[in-house]
Amino acid sequence: MSTETRSSHPVDLSGRVAIVTGGTKGIGEAIVRRLATSGARVVAVSRSTPTQMSGPPRDGEVVTLAADVTVREQVDQMVAAVVARHGTVDVLVNCAGTARRAPALDQPDADWRYMVELNLFGTLWACRAVAPIMARNGRGRIVNISSVAADLGLMNRAGYGATKGAVRQLTRCLALEWGCHGITVNAVGPGITVTPLVQPYLAASPERERTMLHKIPLGRLGQPDDMSGAVLFLASDLAAYVTGQTIYVDGGWTAGDVDW
Numbered sequence: 001m002s003t004e005t006r007s008s009h010p011v012d013l014s015g016r017v018a019i020v021t022g023g024t025k026g027i028g029e030a031i032v033r034r035l036a037t038s039g040a041r042v043v044a045v046s047r048s049t050p051t052q053m054s055g056p057p058r059d060g061e062v063v064t065l066a067a068d069v070t071v072r073e074q075v076d077q078m079v080a081a082v083v084a085r086h087g088t089v090d091v092l093v094n095c096a097g098t099a100r101r102a103p104a105l106d107q108p109d110a111d112w113r114y115m116v117e118l119n120l121f122g123t124l125w126a127c128r129a130v131a132p133i134m135a136r137n138g139r140g141r142i143v144n145i146s147s148v149a150a151d152l153g154l155m156n157r158a159g160y161g162a163t164k165g166a167v168r169q170l171t172r173c174l175a176l177e178w179g180c181h182g183i184t185v186n187a188v189g190p191g192i193t194v195t196p197l198v199q200p201y202l203a204a205s206p207e208r209e210r211t212m213l214h215k216i217p218l219g220r221l222g223q224p225d226d227m228s229g230a231v232l233f234l235a236s237d238l239a240a241y242v243t244g245q246t247i248y249v250d251g252g253w254t255a256g257d258v259d260w
Contacts, residue, residue, distance in 0.1 A: 011236045014039035014059045017086040018235065019079070021045045021069050021126055022096030026195035027145065030224030031093055031231050036062045038232060040091065043082050045069070057086055069096045069122035070114075079129040088137060089130045091235045094123040094144045097164075099197065104158040112159045119163035120170070127174055127185070135181035141235045144171050145227075146187040148250050164189075168246050175244030184243040186234045191250025193222035217252035 018035050022028035023044030032044045042062045043053075049064045063085075067078035082089055097119045100111040123144050134140025149161040150168040168187055175185040192198065192212050202209050202221075213219060230249045233239050248254050 011038050011232055011238065013091075013236065016040045016090040016235075017082065017088055018042045018091035018093065019045060019082055019089055019126070019130070020093040020095055021067075021122065022145075023093075024049045024064065026197060027190060027193060027224045027227045028093075028095035030228040031095060032062055034225070034228035034232050035091070035093075035235065036060050038236075040235075041086055043086075045078060045096070053081070053085055069094075069126060070117040072121075072125045075122070075125040075129050079126075079133070083133065089133050089140070090137070091141045092126055092130045092143070093231055093235070094126050094142070094167075096122050097145060099149075099157065099160040101156045101160075101201075103156055107159055115159045115163045119160070120166045123167055124170060127170075131174075131178060131181075131183065134183045135178070137182075139182040140178075140184070141239075142174070142183065142185045143231050143234045144185070144187040145231075146171070146189040146246055148189050148191050148248055148254055150189055150246065151248070151254055171246065172244045179243055184234070184239065186239070186242060186244070187246040188227055188230045188234065189246050189248040189250070189254075190227050191216065191222050191248070191253045193224060193227060195224060215253050215258060216250070217255065217258065220251065222249065222251060 018040045020028055020032045023032045024046040032042050036042045039059045041057055044062055044064045045067050047068045051066045053063045065078055067074045069075050127142055144167050146167045147164040149157055150165040154161055171185050171187040227249050230247050
């Protein structure tokens with residue numbers, strides 16, 4: 001992964017250790033790049049990437065680690081491996097997730113279970129794995145990736161919206177429980193973002209993009225880097241007094257109805 005020069009970023013995360021699940025493509029990859037550019041030691045976690053954690057740790061580095069976050073034992077092993085290499089975990093970004101589109105009556109039970117396991121339980125397992133470490137340190141930053149679907153009803157997205165709404169509520173509850181330990185728990189809710197998951201959906205019909213653009217006051221679709229800036233803020237000391245919140249990064253989509 002290429003990175004920009006750190007001098008272009010006023011936020012300095014040097015010495016901080018960050019885990020980003022789903023960190024090798026799309027929004028997750030952009031978040032990894034942004035955190036590393038700001039000096040963090042970043043572990044990008046994915047099921048489909050080989051583990052590369054050799055050499056001495058250094059600020060601004062990115063290493064990869066294979067783990068399936070739907071399996072609690074693998075999440076615990078992943079966090080243990082990061083602590084063995086870096087000594088701690090300062091930042092967790094839960095970006096691993098998926099959306100499967102279908103009418104609620106027609107969607108297979110397997111799709112519902114998979115979205116619950118990945119979007120909700122994967123987030124929960126990772127949060128629970130890092131919380132004791134952060135509590136011992138007296139500080140920590142957790143950022144969960146939710147979605148505008150947590151707030152907006154979307155056609156053929158009942159399962160996705162339900163799990164992302166659950167992530168938003170989980171974020172609030174964990175913020176209440178863990179604030180006494182100096183741990184902030186927040187979420188970023190992307191609007192429609194041009195990622196490998198979304199691109200085939202948009203490419204299938206040019207009308208889909210035109211319809212979406214009509215709903216977005218800023219007049220463009222989101223890019224992964226748009227999301228990474230909000231995550232960087234919440235992962236930094238700039239957001240030291242922000243917890244339990246969801247920041248929607250959606251070009252104004254959730255602000256209201258442009259046709260009213």
